[in-house]
Amino acid sequence: xxxxxxxxxxxxxxxxxxxxxxxxxxxxxxxxxxxxxxxxxxxxxxxxxxxxxxxxxxxxxxxxxxxxxxxxxxxxxxxxxxxxxxxxxxxxxxxxxxxxxxxxxxxxxxxxxxxxxxxxxxxxxxxxxxxxxxxxxxxxxxxxxxxxxxxxxxxxxxxxxxxxxxxxxxxxxxxxxxxxxxxxxxxxxxxxxxxxxxxxxxxxxxxxxxxxxxxxxxxxxxxxxxxxxxxxxxxxxxxxxxxxxxxxxxxxxxxxxxxxxxxxxxxxxxxxxxxxxxxxxxxxxxxxxxxxxxxxxxxxxxxxxxxxxxxxxxxxxxxxxxxxxxxxxxxxxxxxxxxxxxxxxxxxxxxxxxxxxxxxxxxxxxxxxxxxxxxxxxxxxxxxxxxxxxxxxxxxxxxxxxxxxxxxxxxxxxxxxxxxxxxxxxxxxxxxxxxxxxxxxxxxxxxxxxxxxxxxxxxxxxxxxxxxxxxxxxxxxxxxxxxxxxxxxxxxxxxxxxxxxxxxxxxxxxxxxxxxxxxxxxxxxxxxxxxxxxxxxxxxxxxxxxxxxxxxxxxxxxxxxxxxxxxxxxxxxxxxxxxxxxxxxxxxxxxxxxxxxxxxxxxxxxxxxxxxxxxxxxxxxxxxxxxxxxxxxxxxxxxxxxxxxxxxxxxxxxxxxxxxxxxxxxxxxx
Numbered sequence: 018x019x020x021x022x023x024x025x026x027x028x029x030x031x032x033x034x035x036x037x038x039x040x041x042x043x044x045x046x047x048x049x050x051x052x053x054x055x056x057x058x059x060x061x062x063x064x065x066x067x068x069x070x071x072x073x074x075x076x077x078x079x080x081x082x083x084x085x086x087x088x089x090x091x092x093x094x095x096x097x098x099x100x101x102x103x104x105x106x107x108x109x110x111x112x113x114x115x116x117x118x119x120x121x122x123x124x125x126x127x128x129x130x131x132x133x134x135x136x137x138x139x140x141x142x143x144x145x146x147x148x149x150x151x152x153x154x155x156x157x158x159x160x161x162x163x164x165x166x167x168x169x170x171x172x173x174x175x176x177x178x179x180x181x182x183x184x185x186x187x188x189x190x191x192x193x194x195x196x197x198x199x200x201x202x203x204x205x206x207x208x209x210x211x212x213x214x215x216x217x218x219x220x221x222x223x224x225x226x227x228x229x230x231x232x233x234x235x236x237x238x239x240x241x242x243x244x245x246x247x248x249x250x251x252x253x254x255x256x257x258x259x260x261x262x263x264x265x266x267x268x269x270x271x272x273x274x275x276x277x278x279x280x281x282x283x284x285x286x287x288x289x290x291x292x293x294x295x296x297x298x299x300x301x302x303x304x305x306x307x308x309x310x311x312x313x314x315x316x317x318x319x320x321x322x323x324x325x326x327x328x329x330x331x332x333x334x335x336x337x338x339x340x341x342x343x344x345x346x347x348x349x350x351x352x353x354x355x356x357x358x359x360x361x362x363x364x365x366x367x368x369x370x371x372x373x374x375x376x377x378x379x380x381x382x383x384x385x386x387x388x389x390x391x392x393x394x395x396x397x398x399x400x401x402x403x404x405x406x407x408x409x410x411x412x413x414x415x416x417x418x419x420x421x422x423x424x425x426x427x428x429x430x431x432x433x434x435x436x437x438x439x440x441x442x443x444x445x446x447x448x449x450x451x452x453x454x455x456x457x458x459x460x461x462x463x464x465x466x467x468x469x470x471x472x473x474x475x476x477x478x479x480x481x482x483x484x485x486x487x488x489x490x491x492x493x494x495x496x497x498x499x500x501x502x503x504x505x506x507x508x509x510x511x512x513x514x515x516x517x518x519x520x521x522x523x524x525x526x527x528x529x530x531x532x533x534x535x536x537x538x539x540x541x542x543x544x545x546x547x548x549x550x551x552x553x554x555x556x557x558x559x560x561x562x563x564x565x566x567x568x569x570x571x572x573x574x575x576x577x578x579x580x581x582x583x584x585x586x587x588x589x590x591x592x593x594x595x596x597x598x599x600x601x602x603x604x605x606x607x608x609x610x611x612x613x614x615x616x617x618x619x620x621x622x623x624x625x626x627x628x629x630x631x632x633x634x635x636x637x638x639x640x641x642x643x644x645x646x647x648x649x650x651x652x653x654x655x656x657x658x659x660x661x662x663x664x665x666x667x668x669x670x671x672x673x674x675x676x677x678x679x680x681x682x683x684x685x686x687x
Contacts, residue, residue: 061401091383131167
């Protein structure tokens with residue numbers, strides 16, 4: 018769910034060859050379903066489990082003694098440190114049975130050094146992330162995994178020279194020591210710290226240039242500071258392919274073309290096998306969008322900095338670089354990916370000395386560097402906040418259909434996953450009196466509510482936790498599909514915990530409760546059979562443009578059409594079927610602020626059969642539908658619906674279409 022495709026293939030190959038997979042996750046994820054052991058840990062207690070595993074390895078003499086003696090320092094300090102953290106202690110913190118902790122520790126030791134503990138896709142979780150990541154690295158060292166077959170190999174990339182250009186001038190200010198002095202071990206910018214130093218008249222930063230990053234949903238608990246920074250900054254420029262929420266704060270928006278319309282830098286990432294990959298355009302950029310290299314070069318030219326971009330087309334840069342390694346742009350456009358032979362050993366060589374990238378050239382189990390800067394030199398466990406009664410840990414993740422929030426508005430990917438759901442354990446759902454498929458809103462202790470989100474009742478989540486996929490809940494109406502679809506987790510994050518070593522914000526230490534959402538009203542379109550479908554389409558478009566939806570005659574509906582709003586509580590049958598509308602303009606779900614879906618259609622009865630009229634309606638729909646629905650073979654199931662009260666109609670038919678779309682018709686009473 019959260020891995021690159023190549024990593025998924027590697028994992029599946031390992032499982033096919035008999036590898037044992039252990040998954041630690043409050044949620045029964047897809048990898049958990051392929052694991053020999055699933056450890057449904059209490060959120061925020063990962064470091065406790067890691068310390069208990071170290072305790073078992075050391076006390077039972079299961080660690081790689083020879084490897085530790087050759088390549089590690091600080092083992093004695095570590096052994097004393099983990100002595101009290103036995104599996105019985107860890108059980109009270111993590112909820113995992115002591116026998117399961119010991120069994121999994123022994124399984125890892127038995128397979129070592131062909132064992133590795135993977136930290137996950139990203140590492141900012143609960144505010145103690147440096148200590149947790151240190152514990153993972155130490156555990157891998159005890160198992161002898163670093164630089165050993167089956168463990169962590171030495172990565173290597175292609176020695177690709179940069180295009181010849183003058184070196185840029187040194188900056189006038191040492192901004193990092195000025196604004197990040199509290200985090201001396203960090204060698205890159207910390208986004209939330211940079212935002213804090215952009216607020217006020219005396220702020221250090223006066224302008225931002227934001228590239229392809231929707232800050233409102235990327236950094237937790239930052240929206241208030243973001244608004245203050247936008248008022249303080251003298252200039253904010255945003256480059257993006259989509260009208261993301263951050264563009265609403267910008268003074269200037271520079272539209273970038275998508276990855277299918279541009280050349281990018283060669284992909285040259287350190288891997289097992291050195292590889293270069295080319296991203297080239299499939300078709301020219303549309304409208305006024307431009308590639309990032311063009312934007313940078315044009316801006317440099319207007320600032321009299323053109324000498325730092327001594328080329329006219331980025332193809333020149335790519336071709337020159339490829340020629341230096343024995344290839345060409347012509348070849349790469351033909352083959353796409355090219356591998357190169359390694360120049361260094363894949364693993365450590367037993368008979369040769371090894372220098373690790375630490376002050377002492379050894380793996381530091383006890384970090385003197387951390388001790389000198391006032392931090393804990395050994396992994397320290399910080400118990401997480403326990404949710405009060407009725408509240409749950411909020412966990413988030415990714416889905417295979419989307420890349421965070423950047424693809425929700427893509428029509429094809431939106432069709433695959435038009436909204437996220439909140440996973441709730443059956444016991445928790447029973448206490449809250451919410452059912453599977455019902456809509457709720459998430460509320461944090463500060464009183465902030467999310468957009469509405471549908472409940473998924475499942476035993477694949479701990480009773481004290483809920484889960485949703487990140488990236489939904491967009492608020493910019495220019496994203497026509499994504500606007501209001503699903504709930505956003507980042508908007509619920511207030512009073513965020515900060516890692517004392519790195520300054521990174523905790524993204525998973527939030528607690529929320531579920532508030533039941535009142536069902537939406539029904540909208541019934543009444544028109545004659547010749548114009549019924551067209552009016553239904555126009556009415557839906559009208560609902561998107563007006564709030565609340567109008568009563569009585571619908572403006573622009575034409576003919577004799579009228580619209581009614583009927584309380585959903587009085588007519589609940591079709592709402593279940595319509596919660597997954599998708600596939601065409603008629604079937605798009607409306608935004609959170611326009612929740613009233615058009616959930617019925619009726620027209621006057623005339624000659625001919627019921628099914629014939631409905632097929633005719635759908636044929637007329639097909640003329641306006643980009644999905645090009647065909648009328649033949651559409652109807653999988655047909656069942657009767659009770660009439661909407663007070664509308665003077667008889668029983669109706671609901672036709673379930675293969676793509677999840679539904680058309681309703683009610684017979685007019687005489």
